[in-house]
Amino acid sequence: xxxxxxxxxxxxxxxxxxxxxxxxxxxxxxxxxxxxxxxxxxxxxxxxxxxxxxxxxxxxxxxxxxxxxxxxxxxxxxxxxxxxxxxxxxxxxxxxxxxxxxxxxxxxxxxxxxxxxxxxxxxxxxxxxxxxxxxxxxxxxxxxxxxxxxxxxxxxxxxxxxxxxxxxxxxxxxxxxxxxxxxxxxxxxxxxxxxxxxxxxxxxxxxxxxxxxxxxxxxxxxxxxxxxxxxxxxxxxxxxxxxxxxxxxxxxxxxxxxxxxxxxxxxxxxxxxxxxxxxxxxxxxxxxxxxxxxxxxxxxxxxxxxxxxxxxxxxxxxxxxxxxxxxxxxxxxxxxxxxxxxxxxxxxxxxxxxxxxxxxxxxxxxxxxxxxxxxxxxxxxxxxxxxxxxxxxxxxxxxxxxxxxxxxxxxxxxxxxxxxxxxxxxxxxxxxxxxxxxxxxxxxxxxxxxxxxxxxxxxxxxxxxxxxxxxxxxxxxxxxxxxxxxxxxxxxxxxxxxxxxxxxxxxxxxxxxxxxxxxxxxxxxxxxxxxxxxxxxxxxxxxxxxxxxxxxxxxxxxx
Amino acid sequence: xxxxxxxxxxxxxxxxxxxxxxxxxxxxxxxxxxxxxxxxxxxxxxxxxxxxxxxxxxxxxxxxxxxxxxxxxxxxxxxxxxxxxxxxxxxxxxxxxxxxxxxxxxxxxxxxxxxxxxxxxxxxxxxxxxxxxxxxxxxxxxxxxxxxxxxxxxxxxxxxxxxxxxxxxxxxxxxxxxxxxxxxxxxxxxxxxxxxxxxxxxxxxxxxxxxxx
Numbered sequence: 001x002x003x004x005x006x007x008x009x010x011x012x013x014x015x016x017x018x019x020x021x022x023x024x025x026x027x028x029x030x031x032x033x034x035x036x037x038x039x040x041x042x043x044x045x046x047x048x049x050x051x052x053x054x055x056x057x058x059x060x061x062x063x064x065x066x067x068x069x070x071x072x073x074x075x076x077x078x079x080x081x082x083x084x085x086x087x088x089x090x091x092x093x094x095x096x097x098x099x100x101x102x103x104x105x106x107x108x109x110x111x112x113x114x115x116x117x118x119x120x121x122x123x124x125x126x127x128x129x130x131x132x133x134x135x136x137x138x139x140x141x142x143x144x145x146x147x148x149x150x151x152x153x154x155x156x157x158x159x160x161x162x163x164x165x166x167x168x169x170x171x172x173x174x175x176x177x178x179x180x181x182x183x184x185x186x187x188x189x190x191x192x193x194x195x196x197x198x199x200x201x202x203x204x205x206x207x208x209x210x211x212x213x214x215x216x217x218x219x220x221x222x223x224x225x226x227x228x229x230x231x232x233x234x235x236x237x238x239x240x241x242x243x244x245x246x247x248x249x250x251x252x253x254x255x256x257x258x259x260x261x262x263x264x265x266x267x268x269x270x271x272x273x274x275x276x277x278x279x280x281x282x283x284x285x286x287x288x289x290x291x292x293x294x295x296x297x298x299x300x301x302x303x304x305x306x307x308x309x310x311x312x313x314x315x316x317x318x319x320x321x322x323x324x325x326x327x328x329x330x331x332x333x334x335x336x337x338x339x340x341x342x343x344x345x346x347x348x349x350x351x352x353x354x355x356x357x358x359x360x361x362x363x364x365x366x367x368x369x370x371x372x373x374x375x376x377x378x379x380x381x382x383x384x385x386x387x388x389x390x391x392x393x394x395x396x397x398x399x400x401x402x403x404x405x406x407x408x409x410x411x412x413x414x415x416x417x418x419x420x421x422x423x424x425x426x427x428x429x430x431x432x433x434x435x436x437x438x439x440x441x442x443x444x445x446x447x448x449x450x451x452x453x454x455x456x457x458x459x460x461x462x463x464x465x466x467x468x469x470x471x472x473x474x475x476x477x478x479x480x481x482x483x484x485x486x487x488x489x490x491x492x493x494x495x496x497x498x499x500x501x502x503x504x505x506x507x508x509x510x511x512x513x514x515x516x517x518x519x520x521x522x523x524x525x526x527x528x529x530x531x532x533x534x535x536x537x538x539x540x541x542x543x544x545x546x547x548x549x550x551x552x553x554x555x556x557x558x559x
Numbered sequence: 560x561x562x563x564x565x566x567x568x569x570x571x572x573x574x575x576x577x578x579x580x581x582x583x584x585x586x587x588x589x590x591x592x593x594x595x596x597x598x599x600x601x602x603x604x605x606x607x608x609x610x611x612x613x614x615x616x617x618x619x620x621x622x623x624x625x626x627x628x629x630x631x632x633x634x635x636x637x638x639x640x641x642x643x644x645x646x647x648x649x650x651x652x653x654x655x656x657x658x659x660x661x662x663x664x665x666x667x668x669x670x671x672x673x674x675x676x677x678x679x680x681x682x683x684x685x686x687x688x689x690x691x692x693x694x695x696x697x698x699x700x701x702x703x704x705x706x707x708x709x710x711x712x713x714x715x716x717x718x719x720x721x722x723x724x725x726x727x728x729x730x731x732x733x734x735x736x737x738x739x740x741x742x743x744x745x746x747x748x749x750x751x752x753x754x755x756x757x758x759x760x761x762x763x764x765x766x767x768x769x770x771x772x
Contacts, residue, residue: 144653145626148577148598155595189576189626190600226631260632264601264624273597320569320619324604 046158049277050200055156056277057331063278064337066103075105078112085115085396086386093383100289101344103282110201115396116288118217118385119209124395130205133177142179142187146172149189153196160196170204171196177208178215188223190268191215197272197284214270217385218291221375222268228371233267233292234259235360237299240348244300248307255319262326266299274329278336286343291380293350294343301342302326305333350380564608564617564749566739568728569639570721571669573661574646575654576625579680582711583646584622587721592712599624602636609718611725617749618721630664637668641737641745642675642724647695649679649708650687655695662702670745672737675704676724682710 046052066074081088081096088096104112114120123130138146150168154160159167174195179187194214198207215222221229238259242249252259265273270287272280275298287294306325307313316322332338364371379385572580581603585593588605603622608615621640623633643665647654658677665673677699679690692708699706705723709716731737732746739746 145576152596152598155597188628189598189624192598193600223628225628227628228631231632258635260635261602264629264632268600273600320604320606323602327604 047277049281050158051154051277052156052158052161056154056280057275057334062276062331062335064103064340071105074099074102075108078105078108082108082111082115082398086391086393089383089386096382097289100285101340103340104285106281109281109285110206111398113198113284113288114202114206114210116382117210117213118382118389119206119213121386121389121391121395122212123206123209125391126209129181130177130208133180133208134173134204136180138176138179139183139186143176145189146175146179146187146192149192153192154200157196157200159200167196167199170199170207173204174199174208174211178211181208181212182215185215185224188227188268190265191223193269193272197270197280213385216376217379217388218287219267219270220378221373224373224375226373227264228373229375230264230267231260232357232360232364232371233296234263235364236353236356237263237267237296239356239360240296240300240352241303244346244348245304245308247310247313248303251307251313251322252303255322257319257322261323263299266302267295270295271298275334275339276331276336279334279339282336282340283343286340289382291350291384292378293348293353293380296353297343297346297348298339300346300348301339302329302333305342306330353380562608562617563615565614566729566732567617567619567747567749568641568725569745570618570620570724571637571640571643571665572620572622572646573633573643573665574625574678575648575651575657575661576627578625578646578648578651578654579711580625580644580646581622583644583678583680583709583717583720584620586711586714586717587620590714592714600629601632607721609722609725611722611729614729615749616725616729618725620721634664634668637665639743639745640665640669640673641728643669643673644678644720644724645675645704646678646680647690648681649690649695650681650684652689655679655690658698662704670743672731673745674724674727674731676720676727677704677706678716678720679706679708680711682708682715683712 045054047054049056077099081099100112100116114123137143150172151160151163153168153171157167159165160171162168171192175187175192178191178195179185191211195207195211198210201207202210219229222233238249238252241252271283275283283294283298303326306329307316307322316325361371379388572584574580576598581596581599582593584603584605585591585596588607599622601624605620605622606618607620608617610616621636623629623636645658645661645665647658649655662675665675677695679692679695695708696706698704705727707716707720707723709720711717728737728746732739737746738744739748
């Protein structure tokens with residue numbers, strides 16, 4: 001039985017019923033994590049994106065499957081790009097774009113988004129700012145309305161499902177910090193879903209800088225009082241539609257359906273509340289790489305598909321019918337592979353958007369007068385942002401909390417795993433480059449060489465390193481598939497970036513953060529006990545039979 | 560598409576953010592409380608056929624975003640609305656204080672003759688009440704509004720709010736105060752009504768569809 005969907009969300013009758021979903025869905029789902037810890041007990045499954053019971057329109061036919069081998073290759077490529085980010089952006093941007101279009105590997109998505117948006121540079125250049133804002137009290141007028149919205153963001157995502165859970169807490173911190181960072185802007189309700197999507201992929205501080213970049217570089221003025229920028233973009237969309245799909249344009253015009261009637265939520269939330277989740281992620285991958293033209297293209301594709309033929313227009317003879325139709329988009333047009341293909345095919349460039357912008361701005365000034373809010377110029381994507389915001393190498397350096405390395409002294413290694421303590425991850429690790437654990441065919445390094453795993457954890461209170469038995473690693477003779485041998489470093493970084501508590505918090509309050517039952521599994525020591533995390537680390541490490549790496553949970557349980 | 564009705568009214572649901580506008584709409588249409596809804600950005604819709612004084616009326620309801628910031632956008636939804644639910648939260652004085660602004664907007668942008676019912680929502684949270692019934696009903700009288708306290712949670716007075724508003728519009732049509740033919744009245748004839756108009760022998764019984772609500 002598939003989940004009954006209502007406006008893309010589950011109807012509340014289903015909330016407590018048991019869902020049986022197809023087996024592939026089963027494999028990739030998990031119990032546990034925040035939803036359970038915080039007392040939300042439901043017998044329903046969480047999909048691989050963290051939505052409970054297939055909310056946000058999850059179904060296997062909506063998503064595009066990528067084979068594990070391809071995923072591993074992409075991860076290696078992305079790791080390399082992230083290591084030499086400025087060169088890739090300035091010299092090989094087309095390749096970066098192509099890789100964004102193919103979809104960023106889920107394990108690296110959060111980091112890639114932060115780099116693409118320029119949030120990474122912003123964060124490094126403003127160290128401590130988020131912490132300061134986080135400590136301050138917000139303006140009650142904003143705090144009140146933010147608090148009213150906390151439980152209304154993706155209520156079926158396991159991160160946000162429980163009232164006062166850590167997802168909602170972080171959401172509050174990020175949104176409140178923004179109102180303090182830009183007091184003249186304050187809080188706009190449409191910022192909440194944007195922040196929530198970011199928080200699903202990165203810790204609060206990163207999400208904050210990601211939000212700052214989206215609000216100021218990608219969609220400047222969207223969330224400001226008066227919402228003029230959105231209305232203007234509505235006119236731009238309409239202007240582009242006239243060229244792309246005249247029948248749809250004329251139909252909307254005839255029934256006096258102003259763009260603002262149907263595109264507000266699409267654009268202000270960057271489609272995060274409209275599309276099935278697999279499509280949302282792909283759209284965001286492209287959007288953060290190439291900027292707002294992607295949002296325009298998605299909008300145009302949807303309009304073209306829903307209103308593009310005479311038969312379809314006959315079925316919606318009036319304003320209300322047309323509006324209803326645009327609120328109930330047909331799933332097949334939002335299906336990941338279809339939508340991405342259509343978006344890439346649509347001939348609308350950043351230059352087209354800018355040209356239409358000038359035309360519509362002129363028109364706007366004639367009818368409405370000058371814009372009351374002068375927003376900064378819109379930057380079209382990662383490259384434009386990077387060239388507009390000077391940065392140093394240091395700003396782009398990755399600061400992973402867990403580092404995977406090959407050993408230099410294979411024979412002398414009595415314990416293969418060493419847990420290296422570090423009081424804070426704020427200090428840069430001494431090692432800068434992360435060796436590629438996937439030897440290329442030309443690599444001379446023998447695949448049998450057992451690696452060293454140096455885990456630089458953020459756990460402050462660990463008193464001793466666990467002793468790892470010598471039979472910990474499999475017999476080297478068994479090791480035939482070097483690619484599967486090692487845990488994917490990408491996954492490990494994902495752990496580091498997404499699941500560990502914000503280091504700033506640990507410093508502030510090293511003990512209490514782990515005392516909170518909600519954070520139980522955030523404690524590095526308990527991290528692997530959480531079945532949800534085991535599911536998440538991996539793009540399937542532990543399921544894959546070819547995988548020789550022992551389950552870390554066992555290491556901790558039984559040293 | 561085969562539904563028949565005598566009239567079609569365009570309705571608005573307006574009021575501050577977090578007062579329960581979408582929940583009222585959901586309760587009215589689905590007859591249950593939706594506690595996990597997103598906040599509205601832009602507009603949501605719902606429609607339902609109800610029967611009022613022997614007429615079947617289709618309500619086409621536009622549910623709007625409540626945050627002040629969206630007002631410039633939501634204004635474009637007002638055009639041609641025949642009725643409106645103006646919602647505040649009885650546990651929040653701030654939402655009550657904002658009513659005058661909403662009222663001005665509605666009368667100015669929808670139409671002078673728009674029929675408005677004031678809804679003090681969250682009646683179930685009486686312990687946290689900040690706005691008394693008396694105070695609000697006085698405000699309603701002064702501004703020629705109908706008034707009810709509602710609860711989207713329990714469903715109390717929710718249907719009544721929509722029905723009362725629709726009934727008043729029908730009365731105004733019968734008394735000639737409202738002219739459905741006028742542009743932007745927010746009222747349209749359904750097929751059944753058109754037939755009745757052409758043969759005013761009032762063969763009403765067969766044309767009134769029981770909508771089962």
